[in-house]
Amino acid sequence: MIGDDFRDIEAEYIRRRDASDDEGQGDLIPSEVAETPGIEHPMNTFRGREEVIKVLRECTTEQLTYLNTLVIVLDSRLTLDLAFKTLLENRIRCAPVFDYKCSKYVGVLSISDLVDSLTYLRNALAAGSNVKGLHCLTIMSWREFTQRNIEDSWTAYINADASLQETCHTLQDKRLHILPVLDRNSNQVVDILTHSRIFRFVYTRLQALQGRHREWLEQLLDMTAFELGIGTYSNILTFNYSSSVASAVNAFFEKKISYLPIVDENGGLVDLYNRSEILQYYFESLDLAMNITVHDAIHAHRKTRPHLPVCKKTSSLKEVFDIFRETRLHRVFFVDEMKRIVGVISLRDVFHAFL
Secondary structure, X not given: OOOHHHHHOHHHHHHHHHHHHHHOOOOOOOOOOOOOOOOOOOHHHHHHHHHHHHHHHHOXXXXXXXXXXXXXXXXXXXXXXXXXXHHHHOOOOEEEEEEOOOOEEEEEEEHHHHHHHHHHHHHHHHOOOOOOOHHHOEHHHHHHHHHHHOOOOOOOOEEOOOEHHHHHHHHHHOOOOEEEEEEOOOOEEEEEEEHHHHHHHHHHHHHOOOHHHHHHHHHHHOOEHHHHOOXXXXXXXXXXXXXXXXXXXXXXXXXXXXXXXXEOOOOEEEEEEEHHHHHHHOOOOHHHHHHOEHHHHHHHHOOOOOOOOEEOOOOEHHXXXXXXXXXXXXXXXXXXXXXXXXXXXXXXXXXXXXX
């Protein structure tokens, strides 16, 4: 059972969760209809779209799962601090959770849970609770708490023989970043899929198209994301190096995003702060980690600056897709001549356009 201290901050947790439920996990701002120029698309762009849908419909999840994948499984009785330590030591961002009492998989623990649990702990301490910390909270008790207060995505999984279209629908409908693949015969998790893995597989298959089918695809890819109404082009959330880690954690929690674009004094994009980087200082002093600046947090643990996935708003969809494939990141930023952000497109946006 969850202790009284855990229940005390439920009302605040529910309030903040409800405020962001419709924002879409992984988006940089609340879901909006992209500003589109209202042009009429040639019929062949719709035929190109059908080529993408055909690959999603005809290919199965099993075709892109890795053979002999080592999947680290967490015991639901583990405390959260040990579970997150396991993620850190194995350099992974998520792991399926197995309940030995029920002899079944009960979900996936990920970096999202790290952000949520840190927020819970900070709120509990701020409310004067005598909560002892996450070393006293098990994965199962955390699961019970989240199931009562947010849409249940813990038990989401996909069978290996499901189509990629079904897999993508599950990711989109439940607003997930990750999805365990379950083998029907062994009832074991054999892999964990992401939007990026699916995208690279589909994009590779599309490159093999020939004749008219390739022409239709190329006509689609020659258009811009803005023309096709894919992405977001206003009210994009940005941070700067002087922002506190605490404010970044709040943004990760409330907006359900995985990256924060860092801009300079002129508004130019200079860096990205990744949600997974929080795991690096999770076992340091919580007060210290929350009160330092994003700049200090980044430079304390990061050796090199990440490649910035950027292009122009006038870049073709093919250029955008090439960046997704090369960087393996989940979003690309559109910038102007001053490197100021004028739009952003995520893989979630891309799949939404083709489902």
